[in-house]
Amino acid sequence: MHPAPSVIVFTTLSGLGFGLLFWLGTGITTPTGWTAFAFFAIGYILAVGGLIASTFHLGHPERALKAFTQWRTSWLSREGCAAVAALIIMALYGAGLVFFDQRWAALGWLGAALCLVVTFTTAMIYAQMKTVPRWRTWLTPALLLMISLAGGALLAGQVTLTLVLLPIAALIQIAWWMRGDGALVRSGTNLATATGLGDIGDPRAFEPPHTGTNYLLREFVHVVGRRHSRKLRAIAFVFGYVLPVLLLGLPGGHITAALAVICHVAGISASRWLFFAEAEHVVGLYYGKRSA
Amino acid sequence: MTALPASTQRKLGLVIDLDTCVGCHACVISCKGWNTENYGAPLSDQEPYGKDPSGTFLNRVHSYEVQPLATSDAVQPAAQLVHFPKSCLHCEDAPCVTVCPTGASYKRVEDGIVLVNEADCIGCGLCAWACPYGAREMDAEEGVMKKCTLCVDRIYNENLPEVDRVPVCVRTCPAGARHFGDFADPDSHVSKLTAERGGFDLMPEQGTKPVNKYLPPRARDQLDEAPQIDILAPFLDTVAEEPTGFVAWLDRALSKV
Numbered sequence: 097m098h099p100a101p102s103v104i105v106f107t108t109l110s111g112l113g114f115g116l117l118f119w120l121g122t123g124i125t126t127p128t129g130w131t132a133f134a135f136f137a138i139g140y141i142l143a144v145g146g147l148i149a150s151t152f153h154l155g156h157p158e159r160a161l162k163a164f165t166q167w168r169t170s171w172l173s174r175e176g177c178a179a180v181a182a183l184i185i186m187a188l189y190g191a192g193l194v195f196f197d198q199r200w201a202a203l204g205w206l207g208a209a210l211c212l213v214v215t216f217t218t219a220m221i222y223a224q225m226k227t228v229p230r231w232r233t234w235l236t237p238a239l240l241l242m243i244s245l246a247g248g249a250l251l252a253g254q255v256t257l258t259l260v261l262l263p264i265a266a267l268i269q270i271a272w273w274m275r276g277d278g279a280l281v282r283s284g285t286n287l288a289t290a291t292g293l294g295d296i297g298d299p300r301a302f303e304p305p306h307t308g309t310n311y312l313l314r315e316f317v318h319v320v321g322r323r324h325s326r327k328l329r330a331i332a333f334v335f336g337y338v339l340p341v342l343l344l345g346l347p348g349g350h351i352t353a354a355l356a357v358i359c360h361v362a363g364i365s366a367s368r369w370l371f372f373a374e375a376e377h378v379v380g381l382y383y384g385k386r387s388a
Numbered sequence: 389m390t391a392l393p394a395s396t397q398r399k400l401g402l403v404i405d406l407d408t409c410v411g412c413h414a415c416v417i418s419c420k421g422w423n424t425e426n427y428g429a430p431l432s433d434q435e436p437y438g439k440d441p442s443g444t445f446l447n448r449v450h451s452y453e454v455q456p457l458a459t460s461d462a463v464q465p466a467a468q469l470v471h472f473p474k475s476c477l478h479c480e481d482a483p484c485v486t487v488c489p490t491g492a493s494y495k496r497v498e499d500g501i502v503l504v505n506e507a508d509c510i511g512c513g514l515c516a517w518a519c520p521y522g523a524r525e526m527d528a529e530e531g532v533m534k535k536c537t538l539c540v541d542r543i544y545n546e547n548l549p550e551v552d553r554v555p556v557c558v559r560t561c562p563a564g565a566r567h568f569g570d571f572a573d574p575d576s577h578v579s580k581l582t583a584e585r586g587g588f589d590l591m592p593e594q595g596t597k598p599v600n601k602y603l604p605p606r607a608r609d610q611l612d613e614a615p616q617i618d619i620l621a622p623f624l625d626t627v628a629e630e631p632t633g634f635v636a637w638l639d640r641a642l643s644k645v
Contacts, residue, residue, distance in 0.1 A: 153513070154510050154511050154512055154531075155510065155530070156509065156511050156531050157510065159490065159508065159509075162489075162492075162510065163489035163512075165489075165491055166390045166488060166489050166490060166491050168391060169390045169486040169488075170390055170488055170489045170514075171487070172487065172489040173489035173490075176489065221487075221514070224518075225518060226518075227517065227518060227519065227594070228517070285520070285594065287452075289590075289591050289593060290590060290591055291472060291590070292590060292602055292604065293454045293470060295604065296454045296456055296604075297455045297465075298455050301451075302451045302453040303450070304450065305416070305445075305448035305449050305450055306442075306448070308441045310443070310445070310448075311442070311444065311525040312516075312522040312525065315516065316517075316522070378520045378591070379519070379520060379521065382450055382474065382522060383450075
């Protein structure tokens with residue numbers, strides 16, 4: 097799949113933002129006044145910034161309101177509805193903390209639950225795709241949720257929680273990569289089933305429909321060299337998971353914590369780039385691009 | 389709503405005969421022509437005469453080489469070339485429809501055609517992600533999703549002569565490799581063809597239940613196995629084994645030199 101920057105920025109930042117808002121909602125930390133304002137501002141900048149970035153890849157962003165109508169069937173529509181609901185509820189809850197020094201616990205828990213729903217629906221947009229075997233697993237929502245929770249805990253300054261959650265996220269990440277590498281072959285979809293010519297013999301793509309490229313090749317057939325993908329995985333893993341944990345172990349307060357956050361965001365962005373770039377869409381089979 | 393209908397009254401679709409298709413791409417061109425001038429946004433091209441041309445097409449013809457497995461009868465069987473037109477299969481369980489966040493994509497209850505209401509399309513591209521066949525293409529100029537309409541603006545069009553009320557790819561095909569009809573009717577031309585020739589689904593494991601069917605290529609004639617009948621051979625036989633007359637003298641004279 098084409099690793100569109102807008103979608104990488106969206107899933108990375110929004111995941112982090114909604115993770116932070118989740119922990120604020122649970123009341124594990126209850127800042128008030130200006131401290132609360134700072135926490136909520138960071139959460140909203142990340143969550144809303146990500147959502148705005150996601151509209152950049154739309155052909156007609158001015159019609160985006162229509163995307164709230166099909167929540168009965170579409171995970172993308174559900175995500176939009178959940179995001180708006182979570183942002184409204186958390187704004188009310190945040191107002192209580194910032195302006196009235198009040199923690200409205202019920203509202204907080206409702207907002208926290210909605211934040212989880214947002215990340216889950218985002219993950220399901222990918223996990224539902226039968227056409228991309230690498231994504232079609234319960235590990236995808238598990239991974240995105242755990243990264244969101246761990247990153248949120250990191251931003252919320254919950255050191256112990258981060259030291260528990262980030263290693264769990266790292267383990268799911270490894271499992272997701274390992275499962276993903278054989279997913280296309282295991283899916284049973286190949287050029288023989290794609291063309292129905294397997295009964296005669298071994299089909300081979302002889303000539304593409306056009307000499308030039310097209311939307312399908314640009315959008316769905318992105319090939320990453322195995323060597324580069326291994327290197328990037330190592331970078332993503334070290335920055336996203338290992339360094340933040342090590343940095344949190346050091347004394348240094350806000351400076352090491354800020355470094356940990358920067359490392360984490362950089363690592364998760366790399367991991368998210370791979371999430372798209374390595375994903376093999378079965379339409380590539382028709383173009384002979386998936387013979388492994 | 390982007391919920392799929394439980395059933396459709398008719399199941400309009402195509403049968404594509406891989407045995408007959410000669411790979412001329414006439415269906416590609418006629419499709420581009422008709423659908424640029426009619427239903428919805430035109431099918432744009434980017435840099436059509438530049439160094440990196442590309443464009444929107446609703447129908448594309450691939451070509452595949454199939455190497456039959458060697459048997460004791462045919463130790464080195466010749467590879468078979470199969471031309472493979474591909475357009476929207478108007479699936480019964482169309483995954484492209486249910487993922488649409490705006491309701492722009494829908495499957496018609498009356499005839500099963502999968503369409504896009506371009507006025508509602510936000511161009512998110514998710515339906516193209518959900519389609520395993522690459523049947524949907526985002527138009528780079530209009531920013532909306534384009535797909536085969538089964539020429540919905542031809543098949544019911546009473547301004548056209550009756551012979552033209554079929555998808556333009558079917559009307560154009562010079563080899564008769566494309567057939568249009570109602571698969572819900574077991575006595576229709578397309579249902580019978582599918583039954584007789586063993587029509588199959590593309591990627592059945594994806595669970596999309598495509599309406600369009602493909603007919604398998606027939607086995608090629610094996611010329612070296614059939615008894616040789618050479619009707620010209622008697623006429624080309626040697627007329628005289630031994631030369632006579634002047635040629636015989638020349639033959640003898642030259643042999644002595």
